[in-house]
Amino acid sequence: MGRVNNKVILVTGAARGIGAAHARLLVAEGAKVVITDILHIEGEALAAQLGESAIYVRQDVTQSGEWTEVIASAERRFGALHGLVNNAGIANVAPLEEFPLDQWHKTIAVNLTGVFLGMQAALPAIRRAGGGSIVNVSSVEGLRGSAGLHAYVASKFGVRGITKSAALEVAASGVRVNSIHPGLIATPMTASFESSLFPVPLGRPAEPQEVSQAVLFLLSDESSYLTGSEIVIDGGLTIGVPRKCPAPENIF
Numbered sequence: 001m002g003r004v005n006n007k008v009i010l011v012t013g014a015a016r017g018i019g020a021a022h023a024r025l026l027v028a029e030g031a032k033v034v035i036t037d038i039l040h041i042e043g044e045a046l047a048a049q050l051g052e053s054a055i056y057v058r059q060d061v062t063q064s065g066e067w068t069e070v071i072a073s074a075e076r077r078f079g080a081l082h083g084l085v086n087n088a089g090i091a092n093v094a095p096l097e098e099f100p101l102d103q104w105h106k107t108i109a110v111n112l113t114g115v116f117l118g119m120q121a122a123l124p125a126i127r128r129a130g131g132g133s134i135v136n137v138s139s140v141e142g143l144r145g146s147a148g149l150h151a152y153v154a155s156k157f158g159v160r161g162i163t164k165s166a167a168l169e170v171a172a173s174g175v176r177v178n179s180i181h182p183g184l185i186a187t188p189m190t191a192s193f194e195s196s197l198f199p200v201p202l203g204r205p206a207e208p209q210e211v212s213q214a215v216l217f218l219l220s221d222e223s224s225y226l227t228g229s230e231i232v233i234d235g236g237l238t239i240g241v242p243r244k245c246p247a248p249e250n251i252f
């Protein structure tokens with residue numbers, strides 16, 4: 001018996017990276033998974049690997065009409081929708097004064113408007129299923145500033161905020177909404193990142209499946225009393241700079 005047995009869960013941006021790890025773990029734990037992305041070859045290949053328990057649907061999360069189609073496909077194929085992971089995201093870096101306006105709009109559209117549209121479209125279906133769980137993917141950059149990542153930081157703070165306003169509004173109808181805040185995770189998104197910029201106390205980036213464990217928990221009934229919460233999965237990155245305990249004479 002899996003931890004999310006027979007739950008139907010939609011994961012956006014799941015053709016690769018952390019979203020693909022979510023899809024794999026959720027299927028292993030008994031869920032039916034709808035994988036969506038703009039990377040069709042990778043998405044279709046992953047769904048084929050996962051077999052009868054997964055389908056791939058083409059979706060750009062910034063397009064509201066496509067959301068209607070995706071939710072309808074989930075209900076048509078698997079009979080219901082119990083969970084949504086708003087995972088699709090992009091990042092770009094530039095100094096504030098040179099930050100291109102089109103990149104600003106694009107990042108906000110994918111990372112924040114996509115989450116808003118996803119919750120809007122999925123909520124009626126999740127209510128029809130009798131309640132469920134929404135996981136919005138923020139970041140440690142939704143908890144702190146980060147030079148150069150202006151649109152990304154703004155979008156991820158926004159995701160953290162709308163998670164709480166949504167959680168308040170839908171709690172009475174049996175829908176829980178939480179955000180996760182990953183730190184440095186080894187995926188195509190971070191392949192070019194300079195790791196010395198990330199002094200992780202645990203001393204390494206995370207593997208995508210280490211994030212999926214938190215998502216699995218939030219989608220399962222084990223997290224039945226969590227809503228509006230933030231789960232930080234960052235190896236200690238945001239708690240401070242790792243160092244040895246100073247000698248007592250240097251403290252007192």
Ligand SMILES: NC(=O)c1ccc[n+]([C@@H]2O[C@H](COP(=O)([O-])OP(=O)(O)OC[C@H]3O[C@@H](n4cnc5c(N)ncnc54)[C@H](O)[C@@H]3O)[C@@H](O)[C@H]2O)c1
Nearest residue numbers: 013017018037038060061087088089139182184185187189
């Ligand atoms: N990798 C990290 O260190 C890290 C840390 C914190 C948060 N995150 C967040 O985790 C999520 C997944 O990131 P990842 O590292 O796996 O990145 P990734 O680039 O490997 O995967 C992101 C996926 O989103 C898809 N996508 C992009 N634009 C889309 C759109 N308009 N519609 C649908 N799909 C779209 C991409 O095609 C890709 O498959 C993102 O929201 C990211 O911001 C990542």
